[in-house]
Amino acid sequence: MSGIDREVEYYERTKVDKRLIKIKDEDLFKAIEEVFDHRTLLNVQKLMRKGIIKELRGAVAQGKEAKVFWGIGPNGEDLAIKIFYVETADFIKGRYKYIEGDPRFEDLKRNPRKLICAWCSKEFRNLKLAYEAGVRVPKPVAVLENILVMEFISLGDKRGVPAPLIKDYPPEDIEKAYWTIIDYVKKAYVNGGIVHADLSEYNVLNTGTELVIIDWGSAVKNNHPLAKEFLKRDITNITRFFTKLGLSDVDVEEIYREILEEAGESEE
Ligand SMILES: Nc1ncnc2c1ncn2[C@@H]1O[C@H](COP(=O)(O)OP(=O)(O)O)[C@@H](O)[C@H]1O
Ligand SMILES: [Mg+2]
Structure with missing residues (x-):
């Protein structure tokens, strides 16, 4: 199968996926409101006011720790906006070995929101280090508390469709x-x-x-x-x-x- 055929075939298989359904702004806002706290909503607005995010489109992925949205940047470019849930104390479980002994995480252990924001900013800094080291990663754009803004990685030229994981779409070579x-x-x-x-x-x-x-x-x-x-x-x-x-x-x-x-x- 050619690259394009493989892409089309993958697209067909996932067409009914909810991720591909674009939500109108108001509904999207409601959806975000249900999941995130007030402070997170204010921060989304702040990023928009600052012109870092121009538009928020649908959610593309939902994990245990974060929800990833498709957005549009000031120059019309696609953005991925990863928003960490702040009220899940579960998040902290299993993470101590990554932060123990790391001075950046002292004092944070008793405050879940702070810890999650620190985690998010750590992801941003790591992303930057990897990006500057020449690793192909989503280009980091901005971070604000529990919100990470980065380059959106799409499947081929299908805007708003996230590139699949290699586990679902293994490379040809x-x-x-x-x-x-x-x-x-x-x-x-x-x-x-x-x-x-x-x-x-x-x-x-x-x-x-x-x-x-x-x-x-x-x-x-x-x-x-x-x-x-x-x-x-x-x-x-x-x-x-x-x-x-x-x-x-x-x-x-x-x-x-x-x-x-x-x-x-x-x-x-
Ligand atoms: N930059 C991005 N561009 C497109 N999709 C993304 C991007 N980052 C994450 N995603 C989507 O969100 C999912 C979860 O992101 P990930 O960073 O792995 O968070 P988690 O901590 O939930 O595993 C990914 O599997 C992918 O589908
Ligand atoms: Mg992951």
Whole structure:
């Protein structure tokens, strides 16, 4: 199947998906109002007043921690607006190992809203580091408390349709895709000094021509006590997925050692 045919085929399969239904402004506002607190709504308005977001379109994805919207920027460009839920204390569970010992998170542990805002701003900063390191990620645009604004990654040229995850829409050239992702992992570590720490087929989008790594909230600096462990786990997880697709003869240990070596570190 050609690239376009594959794209059309994927599109057909997901056509009834609610994500593709565009909501009129008023309904959308109501929908947002039901999910988010007043302060979040004011912050959305603030971003609009500042001209960072010109228009808010429909929701494209809904996770346990955040809802992602499609929006339009001042120059007509597509934006992804990730809004973290602030009233879910659940969010904090399972996250301590990523923030423990990180001075940026001191004092925040007892205040869920503050913690979530700090998490959101951490995702923004990580995104910036990865972007500047040459990793293909959504270009970071702005952050305000629990709202993260970034480049919208669409499927081909279908505006407002988010590029699918590689788990649902695997790349055609497995080998090439795998090494592209490994190269991004390396660039993030060597040039950006960070490890994604939640890398898997659930956090890589496939536009049809590009692979884009998203969801950098869990990322840690290379001096984090678990950075190397996370680095190896990232390589292991992504390798496992591509091996299922038919990739062979890949040595996770070797890739891991090579990355450390290139960063001028050695394994203890
Ligand atoms: N920049 C983006 N462009 C398009 N879609 C996005 C973007 N960021 C996230 N999404 C969509 O939102 C979903 C959830 O985003 P993610 O950052 O992985 O949040 P979560 O913490 O809920 O896993 C993604 O699987 C994708 O469908
Ligand atoms: Mg995710």
